Ligand code: NAD
Ligand code: UDP
């Protein structure tokens with residue numbers, strides 16, 4: 001298929017937060033989109049506006065089972081991403097990452113097509129190298145509560161590179177750092193949605209630990225732009241490549257910013273720090289700049305304003321508590 005021609009694109013995890021934004025962008029580019037999702041953490045609500053589009057199709061399916069379809073490209077995003085949800089059924093999380101990757105790689109191999117993998121900054125674990133470049137091998141606990149996700153995603157990367165070496169498959173692996181924005185589920189459990197929802201409801205803001213741990217937050221539009229640029233590169237670019245915003249903030253600073261931007265009456269209350277919670281995290285994005293000519297453009301303040309606006313509009317009576 002020539003570049004610029006309409007493609008049929010498979011997006012696994014397409015009814016999730018990132019997946020639904022990706023489906024929307026691919027439709028805007030004129031492609032046909034097959035969205036495959038088992039609706040574990042995703043929702044029909046995320047893709048409701050797309051269902052009227054004749055180029056969009058939703059298929060309820062679990063990627064741990066084989067999938068025989070005919071498509072031109074695959075974006076593999078299926079996997080719960082919030083610690084609360086990926087630890088709910090850790091065996092299923094590991095299966096989704098590993099068996100799901102094998103099935104999607106098998107599909108890509110049969111069709112001889114390009115496949116993208118949504119990997120994660122969690123492959124660096126609780127890092128001693130800061131900021132994290134792609135060459136860093138990470139510091140991951142193999143037997144902890146986060147391991148189903150971290151090690152599952154690491155094994156998926158291994159499989160992608162072995163299919164690339166062994167079967168000459170064209171792969172694109174992105175290590176995504178904490179990304180936030182509209183369409184996160186109000187009960188997602190990750191920090192930005194938790195804090196924004198709590199602030200808008202004037203409920204206590206739950207700060208895990210002393211709040212001195214850091215993260216770097218990327219707005220969803222920037223992230224999707226990076227993902228599309230990576231997929232458009234030639235076959236020599238495989239990744240893994242970091243995609244994230246290098247602006248680093250303590251979680252306490254994030255909580256204070258959310259309170260200021262919402263004008264909330266919420267108080268910050270301390271909660272226990274979850275096991276193996278990484279102390280610090282910030283992407284080194286030199287490779288993304290050089291290879292994709294990409295860097296984030298949306299500041300945390302601006303991205304939070306969009307996110308707050310979204311939750312303010314959607315936290316109605318019909319939202320599950
Ligand atoms: P999300 O939970 O909103 O989306 C994940 C989607 O995958 C959901 O729609 C869920 O129903 C679906 N899913 C889960 N298990 C499945 C299975 N077995 N079969 C089919 N569908 C399944 O999370 P997200 O933030 O949109 O994350 C999307 C991807 O990006 C995930 O692979 C995640 O690991 C990766 N990622 C996200 C971030 C981030 O900050 N948002 C960071 C790093 C990596
Ligand atoms: N697979 C799939 N759809 C396809 C082709 C393969 O879901 O169109 C799955 C199938 O379950 C298979 C896995 O992908 O076991 C890996 O495929 P591969 O060809 O790499 O290995 P196989 O196990 O078939 O030898």
Ligand code: UDP
Nearest residue numbers: 083189190191192194206207208213251277
């Ligand atoms: N966190 C917090 N309060 C919350 C949710 C999360 O203080 O209500 C902290 C969490 O302990 C971690 C950081 O925010 O240090 C980011 O957590 P998240 O679950 O969003 O992502 P991850 O830990 O996977 O980066």
